[in-house]
Amino acid sequence: MQNMKTELSCEFFPPQTAEGVDKLRAVRAKLAVLKPGFFSVTYGAGGSTRDRTLEVVLDIQREGHAAAPHLSCIGSTRDSIRALLGEFKAAGIRRIVALRGDLPSGMADVGELRYANELVEFIRKETGDHFHIEVAAYPEWHPQARSPREDLLNFKRKVDAGADSAITQYFYNADAYEHFVGEARALGVTIPIIPGIMPIGSFSKLARFSDSCGAEIPRWMRRKFESYGDDADSIRAFGLDVVTGLCQRLLERGAPGLHFYTLNQSVLTLEIARRLKLI
Numbered sequence: 001m002q003n004m005k006t007e008l009s010c011e012f013f014p015p016q017t018a019e020g021v022d023k024l025r026a027v028r029a030k031l032a033v034l035k036p037g038f039f040s041v042t043y044g045a046g047g048s049t050r051d052r053t054l055e056v057v058l059d060i061q062r063e064g065h066a067a068a069p070h071l072s073c074i075g076s077t078r079d080s081i082r083a084l085l086g087e088f089k090a091a092g093i094r095r096i097v098a099l100r101g102d103l104p105s106g107m108a109d110v111g112e113l114r115y116a117n118e119l120v121e122f123i124r125k126e127t128g129d130h131f132h133i134e135v136a137a138y139p140e141w142h143p144q145a146r147s148p149r150e151d152l153l154n155f156k157r158k159v160d161a162g163a164d165s166a167i168t169q170y171f172y173n174a175d176a177y178e179h180f181v182g183e184a185r186a187l188g189v190t191i192p193i194i195p196g197i198m199p200i201g202s203f204s205k206l207a208r209f210s211d212s213c214g215a216e217i218p219r220w221m222r223r224k225f226e227s228y229g230d231d232a233d234s235i236r237a238f239g240l241d242v243v244t245g246l247c248q249r250l251l252e253r254g255a256p257g258l259h260f261y262t263l264n265q266s267v268l269t270l271e272i273a274r275r276l277k278l279i
């Protein structure tokens with residue numbers, strides 16, 4: 001049933017300890033069975049994870065996988081971004097996830113590039129077509145957007161500035177994704193828009209995070225998760241059913257791939273891929 005060309009990718013955050021780096025290596029070795037198009041590594045706004053992101057990215061390249069560092073511009077100068085782009089280029093990196101990021105609390109200086117479209121433009125100006133540039137998309141709209149229409153137009157700005165493809169914020173409502181893609185297509189946006197998939201391991205953590213990033217957990221799901229209390233097995237089983245069903249529907253309706261927010265774990269992502277017969 002699934003499209004043979006479904007492009008899979010997996011996202012990690014840079015661990016804080018050497019032990020975490022080793023564990024992540026083992027996780028990647030397991031996820032390699034998915035033959036992912038790339039492994040991406042998040043980047044703390046203001047450059048807070050600059051070296052750790054680079055370290056993991058270089059590790060991934062050494063293992064023979066394509067690595068895509070995230071790069072957020074808020075709180076940074078053009079010079080610092082130029083230097084980092086040079087390091088990525090020298091390391092043979094060909095793909096970047098270009099973001100604005102969120103200003104860490106206590107940091108007042110927004111930096112020289114205020115929005116992701118300015119970063120995309122800067123990367124293109126500095127490095128031409130060297131990098132495949134991914135940008136973020138928000139099927140349920142970015143939490144700070146003044147209106148859905150403005151958010152959509154701001155998404156298009158990133159595409160017009162030179163983005164090659166987009167990865168969405170996670171969502172559990174396939175209609176939101178389909179609506180967003182339809183609206184983007186109506187504006188003339190033709191780049192692939194890959195759904196970001198968040199497997200559900202812990203409901204309480206997911207609920208906290210979703211409130212801050214503006215992703216909705218539909219009421220029917222929330223109520224059911226809440227009814228399980230501390231029953232981790234039931235939460236995991238229901239989460240797997242829901243997320244697999246979501247992926248199935250997205251792929252059947254033409255989504256060009258899936259980007260997994262792995263949270264540096266392999267088990268749930270692999271189980272979903274196995275159920276989708278993607279392994």
Ligand SMILES: Cc1cc2nc3c(=O)[nH]c(=O)nc-3n(C[C@H](O)[C@H](O)[C@H](O)COP(=O)(O)OP(=O)(O)OC[C@H]3O[C@@H](n4cnc5c(N)ncnc54)[C@H](O)[C@@H]3O)c2cc1C
Nearest residue numbers: 042043045070099100101115116136142144145151154169
């Ligand atoms: C796939 C993915 C990966 C992510 N990885 C990271 C990461 O590694 N590190 C990290 O810190 N965060 C990451 N984030 C979170 C992201 O940084 C935040 O959601 C951030 O608030 C917005 O970043 P953006 O690139 O989408 O911003 P933008 O596209 O710049 O949009 C931000 C807001 O500003 C508005 N806007 C955009 N352009 C303009 C403009 N020109 N004029 C006026 N308003 C405008 C938009 O409508 C939106 O409300 C990621 C998000 C996603 C979906």
